[in-house]
Amino acid sequence: MRAKKGPPDFILFITTMALLGIGLVMVFSSSAVTSNIRYDDAYHFFKRQLYWAILGIMAMLVIMKINYSKLKDLALPLMVISLICLVLVITPLGIEVNESKRWLGVGFLRFSPSELAKLGMIMLLARTMDQNLSSIRSFSKGVLPYLLLVALVGGFIMLQP
Structure with missing residues (x-):
């Protein structure tokens, strides 16, 4: 339908x-x-x-x-790509701008992987919360996994010089 x-x-x-x-x-x-x-x-x-x-x-x-409901399928790949990009910033591939190394470059285009990670995290959290509504009230199954994801992304962002 x-x-x-x-x-x-x-x-x-x-x-x-x-x-x-x-x-x-x-x-x-x-x-x-x-x-x-x-x-x-x-x-x-x-x-x-x-x-x-x-x-x-x-x-x-x-x-x-x-149709934004089709974007659900992109949530996990986008999150994985953004985590890879966050790791790449820490390597010599990261570009320094204004004495901070928080950027990646592709040709003439520069972008901050933390912005991509925020979008990916929002999409993934929304998708998984929608799929796991029954377990959302449990701390170990409904809150802890989301806190760990936020901590992982936040940790990578904090590692950026």
Whole structure:
């Protein structure tokens, strides 16, 4: 049986756009003077933030079309990949930025594996909690495994120089 696809959540969309607008105003109001002094353009940081905001809106519109229930299957592989990336940061493959070695590079692209680990952990915790609802009240079966996963990810993040 296929789930019916409902209309987009316009309240969520409008709220997101309002928060985005407020954020853009805050960026401009807090950086206009500095931007004008450094770059001779009061809108320099605002333009950069607006660029990323537009890319984010486009990504949001694409992601809204995805059936998120299918993402359950990606939770475990994403968590494994993120743990491998967290280990790679500690090795010589890690890239140092601003005196901290918390980045990996693939070509011209740099990313922080801790961000990937947060996403993977949220997805895996949600998936496993959904599958194990009956044992969630037990400490040893319902709480401890999740605490161990959070401790493992947190430990790798704390090991980053």
